[in-house]
Amino acid sequence: MSRADNSRMIQYLILLGLVALIVTGGLMALEPPGAPVYWVTRAASLLGYQAIFLSIVSSAYVRQMRRVFGRPFVQVHHILSVAGLTLATLHPLAVAWESVSLRVFLPSFESWPVFLRLGGRVAWPLIVVASLAAVLRRTVGRNWRLLHYLNYVAFWLATIHALMIGTDFRYLSVRIVSIAMALVVVAIFVQKRLQTRRR
Numbered sequence: 001m002s003r004a005d006n007s008r009m010i011q012y013l014i015l016l017g018l019v020a021l022i023v024t025g026g027l028m029a030l031e032p033p034g035a036p037v038y039w040v041t042r043a044a045s046l047l048g049y050q051a052i053f054l055s056i057v058s059s060a061y062v063r064q065m066r067r068v069f070g071r072p073f074v075q076v077h078h079i080l081s082v083a084g085l086t087l088a089t090l091h092p093l094a095v096a097w098e099s100v101s102l103r104v105f106l107p108s109f110e111s112w113p114v115f116l117r118l119g120g121r122v123a124w125p126l127i128v129v130a131s132l133a134a135v136l137r138r139t140v141g142r143n144w145r146l147l148h149y150l151n152y153v154a155f156w157l158a159t160i161h162a163l164m165i166g167t168d169f170r171y172l173s174v175r176i177v178s179i180a181m182a183l184v185v186v187a188i189f190v191q192k193r194l195q196t197r198r199r
Helices: 003-029 036-060 062-069 073-099 112-117 120-135 144-148 150-165 172-198
Strands: none
Touching: 036 073, 036 150, 036 172, 073 120, 112 150, 120 144, 120 150, 144 150, 150 172
16 A cells, blocks of 8 residues: 555544544534533543544554654654543543442443443553553563553443443444444554564
8 A cells, every 4th residue: 555545544534533523513512401511421432432543543554644743653642542541531430420439430240231331341441551551661561562452452342332322322323433433443453463463
C-alpha cells in the first residue's frame, strides 16, 4: 500500500469515528433533557469510546499521523490515550454517583451473558493496565507491548457492553458504526501482529 493510500486510509478511519460522534450527538440532542449526571455518563462513554478508537488507529499509522495532524505521533497518541482513559474513568464514576454504589467497578462472573453485558467493568482496568505498561515501559521491559495490547481487548469488551445495554447504542446507525469500528480494531491488531512477526 502506498503512502498516499495509507494517508487516505487514516483519514477514512478518523472520519468514521467523527461520524459516529456526530450521529450520536444529534440523536442525543433530540431527546428531552435529563439529570446532569445522566448526560455526563453518556457523554463520557461516547467521547471516551471515540478517543480510545482513535488512539488505537494512531498506533497503526505512525508516519501518516504526522502528515494529517502536523505533530509527532507520540504527542497525538498520548493526547488521545489520556483523553480516552480520563473519560473511561469518568463514565463509571458518574454511574457510581447515580446508583450510589461502587459495585459498578466490580466485574460479574454470574454467567457469560452477564459478564459480557457488564464488560465495561473489565474493560476499564484493562485500559488502566495497558496505559501503565506504556508509561512504565522501561521498567516493564520488552513485554510492555503485550500488556499494551490489552487496549484491543478492552475496546471489544466496551463495544459488546455498549451494544447490549448502552443507551445511545439502541439506534441502528450507532450500532452499525460501532461494529465497523470494532472490526477496524481487529484488522489493526492483526496487521500489527503480522508486522511484529516479520521483524
